[in-house]
Amino acid sequence: MKLFMIGGTGLLGSEAAKELISRGHEVTSIALPPLPSGAVLPPKMKIEFGNYLEMTDEEIEAHFAGCEGFIFAAGVDERVEGPAPIYALFKKYNIDPVKRLLRLAKKAGIKHSVILGSYFAYFNRIWPEKELTKWHPYIRSRKDQEDVALSFADEGFDVAVLELPYIFGTQPGRKPVWMFLVESIRNMKWLTLYPRGGTAMVTVRQVGQAIAGAIERNRGGHCYPIGYDNMKWKELLNIAHKYLGCPNKKVVTIPDWLYALGGKKLMKEQKAKNIEGGLNMVKFTELQCSELFIDKSLGCEILGVQQDNIDRAIGDSIELCIDIIDHKVQALGMKGE
Template sequence: MKVFMIGGTGLLGLEGAKELIRRGHEVSSIALPPIPEGVSLPPGMKLFFGNYMELTDEEIRNFMKGCEGFVFAAGVDERVEGPAPIYDTFYRYNIKPLERLLRIAKEVGVKHAVVLGSFFAYFNRIWKGQKLYDTHPYIRSRVDQANMALSFADENMDVSVLELPYIFGTQPGRKPVWVFLIEQISKMKGSTFYPKGGTAMVTVRQVGQCIAGALERGKGGKNYPVGYFNLTWKEMLTIMHKHMGTPDKRIITIPKFLYRLGMRSIINEYKEKGIEPGLDPIGLVEIMTNRAFIDKKIIVEEMGVKGDDIDKAIGESVRLCMEVLDGKQKTISMKGE
């Protein structure tokens, strides 16, 4: 299958391209420069530098002609903050351009489309009482993005939305999303204070397998909640402490009311700066103190995802974060910063 990808040099897009090429598919991609230092592209991958949002419909059509598969591995994430309404920013980068791309994909005969989304959309469906859609602009945008994408699915084109959780693993020269957390933990002397709860997670290699599996096996229009490992925050932090060289550091679970109190001070900071976050700080307390777990059965049975070493992947992320913080590693930022 010939596959066209938006964002093929990113952490996740590149893993998807590697897996697709390993399976015998052809991959071409357009991506923003530069390629991080130390990154090697998979043999045979055709890469074009540019901003897909600035291309004409005809230029995009030429990229997609002859392709059976399309992957959208671009956009911005929940770390984006800005003037209210911040939803407009998410719409501008995650929804509007994707709608145009899917329209063109259908016009040129693409048969299988895969969109990299967020597991927050999954929890919006199952945690009805939390009203995530109404509370968090970012989650609302991801739900709207998925619904829009799935509206293109019919007998001529399959559309799969991968609802991705927290992801561990690294790309040489690219700043991990976890730098903020490692810096936060490092500043807590003696003990690490964190709320109860936990999350689903996968490795970058597993995301690559999800992308390839969805292109090969996806039928109709479907959201796929992605998760393989379910760890409590304490379990995750224990692994992080080990790779930070502080295996005996205590982890103290802070009560929800205290965590909420800290979030209120963050709200005041946002107000002073005149910006709005993608995730409402008070609403985030309910998410963080819950167990955002996902059964791996879906991605194993429906996309053929294999097991991996999450301890190793977390360790790779932690060590690169520490090198970045120590000024020993020159990196470019992930999308969303």
């Protein structure tokens, strides 16, 4: 199958391309320059550097020509801050492009499409009483992104939205999302203070398998919660301590109100800078201190995701963070960094 991808040089896009090519598919992609230093892309992937947001419909349609599948592996996540209302930024990068690209893909005769989303949309769906879209612009944007994507699905056009959790694994030259965690642990010399709760997680290799599985197996319009391993924060931190060289460091669980106090301080600092985050960090306490677990039967097993070494993937992420913090390697961050 010939496939077109937006974001083929990113951590997830490049891994998906590797997996898809290994299955006999042909992958072409547009991605923003520069290529991270040291990153190795699948040699058989055809890559064009450019900004799809600046391309005309005709230019994008030319990339769709002859393709059967489309993957959107771009956009921004909840770490982004910007002028209020921040939802406008998420709409620009996560929602409007999906609406435009799926319209063009469908017009061009694409049959299968995959959109990379967030597991926060899954928890918004199963916990309506928490009103997550009311309090968190980012979660609202991911829910709206799903609604837009699924509106295009029909018998001749398959749409899969992958609701991705925290992801471990690395791409040389690109900052892992875990930089803040590693810096925080290092700054707490004797004890690691952290809230209760936990999260679903996958390795980057498993995300590649999920994307390939969605292209090959999904029919119609579906959202797939993706989670293979579920781990309490304390378990995760004990693994992180091992790779940070402090395996005997104690993890102390802080009360919810103390985490909320930190969130209040952060939001006050954002307000002073006239910026806003995608998550209301005071209200987010309830999620952070919950067990955000996903049964692998809901998505991973359906899409053929296989077991992987999550401990080693966590270790790879932690070790790259350390090298970046210690200025041993240079790395690109997300948009705006």
